[in-house]
Amino acid sequence: MALTVFQLNLLPYAHGAVNYLRLPSVEAAAEYRRSRVVANPVFGKTHYTGRIAVLHIDGNHSYENVSADIAAWASLVQPSGWIVIDDYLWPYGDGPKQAANEFLFNSQPKVECAFFMGGALFIKLKQDPVHDDLRLTV
Numbered sequence: 001m002a003l004t005v006f007q008l009n010l011l012p013y014a015h016g017a018v019n020y021l022r023l024p025s026v027e028a029a030a031e032y033r034r035s036r037v038v039a040n041p042v043f044g045k046t047h048y049t050g051r052i053a054v055l056h057i058d059g060n061h062s063y064e065n066v067s068a069d070i071a072a073w074a075s076l077v078q079p080s081g082w083i084v085i086d087d088y089l090w091p092y093g094d095g096p097k098q099a100a101n102e103f104l105f106n107s108q109p110k111v112e113c114a115f116f117m118g119g120a121l122f123i124k125l126k127q128d129p130v131h132d133d134l135r136l137t138v
Helices: 002-013 025-034 063-076 095-110
Strands: 037-040 044-047 052-057 077-085 111-117 120-125
Touching (some): 025 063, 052 063, 063 077, 063 095, 077 095
Antiparallel strands (some): 077 120, 111 120
């Protein structure tokens, strides 16, 4: 049922521009790096450049899993892109907060701003004026 709701919510935006990989996050990141084409029966084929404008992390809330999600995906976010870490202040543990704080600390020179809103931490990356190829290391 949840997959159907997810698909119905995204379907109006699909048209070759939006798609999804139904895999665990770290496996999906590896598949995304391997092939710039994502295909499934609902949305068909979508061709990607390999850069992500908005990365939304909302998976398993343990520190280890959030850290693994960040490590798997953050380097794909384009300069001036956004990383959103959901449930930053989660009432059942501090995994998302710990992982997000660690990422912020290690990435400070590459972060333009960060703020908390609606339960999530929003991180805007700086534009790299020299190379336009900002890569994050996690």
